[in-house]
Amino acid sequence: MNTDTRSIWALDDAARTAAPLAGDASCDVCVIGGGIAGLTTAYLLARDGKKVIVLDAKPRVAAGETEHTTAHLAWYLDDTFSHLASVRGDEVAKAAAASHRAAIDLIGEIARSERIACDFRQVDGHLFPGADGPDTLDQEEKTLTRLGLPFERTKLTFPGGRSSDCLRFPAHARFHPIKYLAALAAAIRARGGVIHTDTVVEKVRGGAPCRVTTAHGRTVTAGAAVIATNNPFEGGTVLHTKVASYTTYAVAIEVPKGSCGDGLWWDTEDPYHYVRVQPGGEGTEFDHLIVGGEDHKTGQAGDQPQRWDRLVAWAGERVPGAGAVRFHWSGQVFETADGLGLIGPAPWNGPNVFVITGDSGMGMTHGTLGARLVADLVLGRPNELATVYSPSRLTPAAARTLLGENLNAVAQFTDWLTGGDVKGADQIPPGHGAVVRRGLTKLAVYKDDRGQVTTLSAVCPHMGCLVRWNPGEATWDCPCHGSRFSATGTCLHGPSTSDLKKAD
Numbered sequence: 364m365n366t367d368t369r370s371i372w373a374l375d376d377a378a379r380t381a382a383p384l385a386g387d388a389s390c391d392v393c394v395i396g397g398g399i400a401g402l403t404t405a406y407l408l409a410r411d412g413k414k415v416i417v418l419d420a421k422p423r424v425a426a427g428e429t430e431h432t433t434a435h436l437a438w439y440l441d442d443t444f445s446h447l448a449s450v451r452g453d454e455v456a457k458a459a460a461a462s463h464r465a466a467i468d469l470i471g472e473i474a475r476s477e478r479i480a481c482d483f484r485q486v487d488g489h490l491f492p493g494a495d496g497p498d499t500l501d502q503e504e505k506t507l508t509r510l511g512l513p514f515e516r517t518k519l520t521f522p523g524g525r526s527s528d529c530l531r532f533p534a535h536a537r538f539h540p541i542k543y544l545a546a547l548a549a550a551i552r553a554r555g556g557v558i559h560t561d562t563v564v565e566k567v568r569g570g571a572p573c574r575v576t577t578a579h580g581r582t583v584t585a586g587a588a589v590i591a592t593n594n595p596f597e598g599g600t601v602l603h604t605k606v607a608s609y610t611t612y613a614v615a616i617e618v619p620k621g622s623c624g625d626g627l628w629w630d631t632e633d634p635y636h637y638v639r640v641q642p643g644g645e646g647t648e649f650d651h652l653i654v655g656g657e658d659h660k661t662g663q664a665g666d667q668p669q670r671w672d673r674l675v676a677w678a679g680e681r682v683p684g685a686g687a688v689r690f691h692w693s694g695q696v697f698e699t700a701d702g703l704g705l706i707g708p709a710p711w712n713g714p715n716v717f718v719i720t721g722d723s724g725m726g727m728t729h730g731t732l733g734a735r736l737v738a739d740l741v742l743g744r745p746n747e748l749a750t751v752y753s754p755s756r757l758t759p760a761a762a763r764t765l766l767g768e769n770l771n772a773v774a775q776f777t778d779w780l781t782g783g784d785v786k787g788a789d790q791i792p793p794g795h796g797a798v799v800r801r802g803l804t805k806l807a808v809y810k811d812d813r814g815q816v817t818t819l820s821a822v823c824p825h826m827g828c829l830v831r832w833n834p835g836e837a838t839w840d841c842p843c844h845g846s847r848f849s850a851t852g853t854c855l856h857g858p859s860t861s862d863l864k865k866a867d
């Protein structure tokens with residue numbers, strides 16, 4: 364597969380673009396990050412009469428992980444209800460189910476009230492056994508029954524004839540996330556909100572007021588600040604020990620219109636496959652079957668192109684009518700130890716600063732329920748989910764998972780002791796990058812298709828890990844906390860807020 368990894372949602376819409384912040388400004392609430400979490404927060408606050416300013420680092424909003432999603436709207440938890448109940452108890456598991464379901468309803472309500480044509484449709488979700496066998500399905504059946512959550516054990520038959528048991532869940536949904544968020548950006552502006560793109564935020568200082576400072580030295584003073592940057596850039600060691608960055612892959616394959624039905628499907632493997640259909644527009648003969656999976660820790664794999672190939676093969680075995688692969692892409696998810704987001708006050712930034720992170724692969728619903736929760740906290744309204752999602756929570760029962768993730772991050776620093784991938788730029792083929800040792804340090808060397816060489820420091824500006832080459836997307840990825848950079852060093856994803864440095 365080539366490195367043109369635009370997702371199926373990469374839609375041009377004027378509402379997504381804006382001017383950079385050109386001077387100092389003030390508002391009631393400054394929202395940093397214009398993905399689903401940030402735009403929904405800004406929209407809910409603007410709807411409640413607050414003056415909001417949204418700042419986003421990219422040239423257009425919703426161009427972060429929200430554009431890389433597969434947009435399943437699910438209340439069934441990716442990390443399973445059995446896991447959550449075992450580490451946080453049954454009451455938290457029930458509250459989590461209810462809150463994700465409320466998030467789906469909120470997206471539906473906003474789409475209706477703002478008249479957004481975003482293909483929102485309620486569908487069933489289905490969990491089926493993978494190569495790991497039926498144990499997870501059986502375990503989940505017991506847990507869901509105990510929790511009193513709605514589901515049905517039934518049979519699932521793929522278009523190719525394979526069939527298996529599955530658990531079917533009502534009231535899931537699917538939508539087109541970028542049609543939805545472009546309209547939400549317009550609705551924010553219609554309520555007096557202001558959006559600035561191409562504006563990187565470097566510092567957030569809590570207080571009354573909060574001060575948000577951009578890379579160009581502009582300041583926004585605000586009654587409250589919300590950090591909705593997916594992976595926060597200023598969480599220090601506190602947040603980074605609580606989230607682990609994983610890369611996940613997706614392909615969109617043409618299938619004859621109507622041949623796959625409509626719904627959401629996932630298997631029980633780890634990592635699991637997740638599947639949905641995006642209907643083709645009127646007059647087209649095809650739908651898109653979107654298949655995702657093949658997750659690994661960010662920066663810790665070198666076989667990205669083969670991962671897309673394996674997803675296509677997996678789909679082909681189950682859906683014989685699967686045709687051309689129209690899109691392939693990847694992106695990151697940030698896992699927490701219990702599988703629930705970290706949403707609420709960010710005390711390490713000072714008072715009146717809030718954060719929405721730790722999507723755990725469910726960022727559509729976490730971003731939406733997080734927006735509702737944070738908007739309530741900013742407005743001084745009680746919200747019973749505050750303790751469920753508190754970023755300061757401790758989860759002793761999940762300590763082993765947390766420890767494993769943190770030992771993994773620390774282990775990545777041993778890259779400082781090893782040699783380079785190659786000895787010098789002459790060993791790098793055009794269109795590729797490699798890490799080269801020079802004395803005590805390492806260089807990230809990229810040779811473009813015309814043979815032009817860019818030599819960068821391989822040291823991640825965030826906390827000093829060494830980046831690794833990602834041949835699938837032609838990027839430099841940091842294996843510690845998920846920062847990503849273009850081949851020529853531009854920061855694409857935080858927590859880093861700066862680019863890779865040019866080498867001398």
Ligand SMILES: Cc1cc2nc3c(=O)[nH]c(=O)nc-3n(C[C@H](O)[C@H](O)[C@H](O)COP(=O)(O)OP(=O)(O)OC[C@H]3O[C@@H](n4cnc5c(N)ncnc54)[C@H](O)[C@@H]3O)c2cc1C
Nearest residue numbers: 396398399400420427428429432433435564694725726727
């Ligand atoms: C392949 C894939 C499939 C997925 N499938 C699903 C799914 O089916 N269902 C689901 O619920 N979730 C899914 N997810 C997860 C979901 O897409 C994400 O969790 C969600 O989009 C994150 O939204 P966000 O608003 O938190 O972050 P983002 O959309 O990444 O938005 C953050 C914004 O902050 C901006 N920003 C970052 N740093 C700064 C800074 N310093 N200053 C200013 N702005 C900054 C970025 O430019 C970006 O626009 C999937 C993810 C991937 C990668």
Ligand code: FES
Nearest residue numbers: 823825826841844
């Ligand atoms: S992302 Fe933290 S060191 Fe690179």
